[in-house]
Amino acid sequence: MLKVHVAQHHAEAHLVSALLQARGIQAEVRGEALFTILEAPAIIPGAAPEVWxxxxxxxxxxxxxxxxxxxxxxxxEGAGPTWQCPACGETHEAQFTACWKCDTVQPGASS
Ligand SMILES: [Zn+2]
Structure with missing residues (x-):
C-alpha cells in the first residue's frame, strides 16, 4: 500500500479515491474513522483523511x-468535459453524476 494523497476533507478523499478507481487503480480512504460519526461531519484538525x-x-x-x-x-483521457453544479457552482469531473457538495444531480445525467 502506498499513500498518494492527503485530502483536505472526507469528501475530497473519496473524490480522489473514485478518480483513481475509475482508472483501474485500486484505492482506499484511510484515517476517516473520526469522520464516520454522523454527528461530527465537520473538519477535525489533524485528522485529514488519506488516499492509499x-x-x-x-x-x-x-x-x-x-x-x-x-x-x-x-x-x-477523461470521460468528457467537466461540469459545474447549477446549485452551488462546484466543478466536477465528467464521470460524477451528482455534486459531492450538495447532492444536486448533474443536468442531463443518464445514470
Ligand atoms: Zn452542488
Whole structure:
C-alpha cells in the first residue's frame, strides 16, 4: 500500500479515491474513522483523511492523476468535459453524476 494523497476533507478523499478507481487503480480512504460519526461531519484538525493505493507499481500514474486533480484539470483521457453544479457552482469531473457538495444531480445525467 502506498499513500498518494492527503485530502483536505472526507469528501475530497473519496473524490480522489473514485478518480483513481475509475482508472483501474485500486484505492482506499484511510484515517476517516473520526469522520464516520454522523454527528461530527465537520473538519477535525489533524485528522485529514488519506488516499492509499494497493498497487505501488502504479504509484507514478496515481500521483499524476492526483496532481491533475489538485490542479483542477481534466484527465488527459477523461470521460468528457467537466461540469459545474447549477446549485452551488462546484466543478466536477465528467464521470460524477451528482455534486459531492450538495447532492444536486448533474443536468442531463443518464445514470
Ligand atoms: Zn452542488
Amino acid at each position: 493505493i494497493a498497487d505501488s507499481t502504479r504509484a507514478a500514474e496515481a500521483l499524476e492523476l492526483v496532481r491533475l486533480h489538485v490542479k483542477g484539470l481534466a484527465f488527459p
